Amino acid sequence: MKTKLILFFTLVFVFQNCGKVNKKPLNIGHRGAMGHETENTIASVKKALELNVDMIEVDVFLIKSGELVVFHDEILDSLTDTKGKIEDFTWEELQxxxxxxxxxxxxxxxxxxxxxxxxxxxxxxxxxxxxxPTLELLEKYYQKGWTKEDFLISSFLWDELESFRKLDNEIPIAVLTEENPLDAIATGKKLKAVAINPWWKTLTEENVEALHSEGFQIYTYTVNEPKDIKSVTELGVDGIFCNFPERLH
Structure with a gap:
């Protein structure tokens, strides 16, 4: 009987730990699939879809003529043939x-x-x-059959997230942070956020457990090296932003 009990608890321990290690996080294409195509372009988005991601992340700015455009940097200099702040351009000029x-x-x-x-x-x-303006644009798509669950709104600008939450009480929100992720818990609760999105290098077994115990999903950025992908997966994160989405399969 004693031997059987030892065997039983050994198996329980193994299965519990295997479950934790083998938990498959969401595969989130970072700015599309920027390891393959220029970030935040239609080509990059299409490449991410081709690589069977679960989610695609892009960045938005509001420009001078009122359109929302997808671009990461505040200035155009490093990624384009033009110089200047993207917000100072009209859509006609950006084309x-x-x-x-x-x-x-x-x-x-x-x-x-x-x-x-x-x-x-x-x-x-x-x-x-x-x-x-993002909310107003999404409302147009809700009328075409999209749902709020088709989108996730995130930002390092927590005041923008607060503005969004005041306008819409239901759409999923994720709080981005590059500091101690536990410092984002209060804001996450205030915003009724579904996730906190921390920089992967700030994660530990302890703070992952603490974030989960507070009811948040953890989508961590930007993890590209196989050894690091393995490491954060073993920590139990719920999603991984990656420039090379095929590395998460």
Missing amino acids: KVVVKGNHQIPTLDEVIETVDKLVVLNIELKGKNTAQ
Whole structure:
């Protein structure tokens, strides 16, 4: 009897730990699949879809003429043939800008149409004053059959997330942080966020457990090396942002 009990508890321990290690996190294409195509372009979004991601993350700014465009940097200098702050341009002017790899800067509209409800679209509010126009654009898609669960809104600008939550009490929100992820818990609760998105290097077994115990999913960025992907997977994160989504399969 004693031997059987020891065997039983040994098996329970093994299965519990295997379950933790083998938990498969969501595969989140970072700025599309920027390891393959220029970040935040339609080509990058299409590549992420081709690589069977679960979610695609893109960044948005509000430009001078009122459109929401998908781009990461505040200035155009490093990724295009043009210099200056992206928010100072009109859409007509941006259409003449060439992005590295001979791409164009897309509107958020174009990205949503490309994703076409195939996966969840994580819209990071990169620029200021993006909350309200983003909500207004999404409402147009709700009328076409999209649901709030087709989107995830995130930002390092927590005031933008607060503005969004005041306008919409239901859409999923994720709080981005590069500091101690536990410092985001209070804001996460205030916003009724579904997730906290920390920099992977700030994660420990303890804070992962603490975030989970508070009811948050953990989507960590940006993990590209196989050994690091393995490490955060073993910590039990719920999603991984990656430039090379095929590495998570």
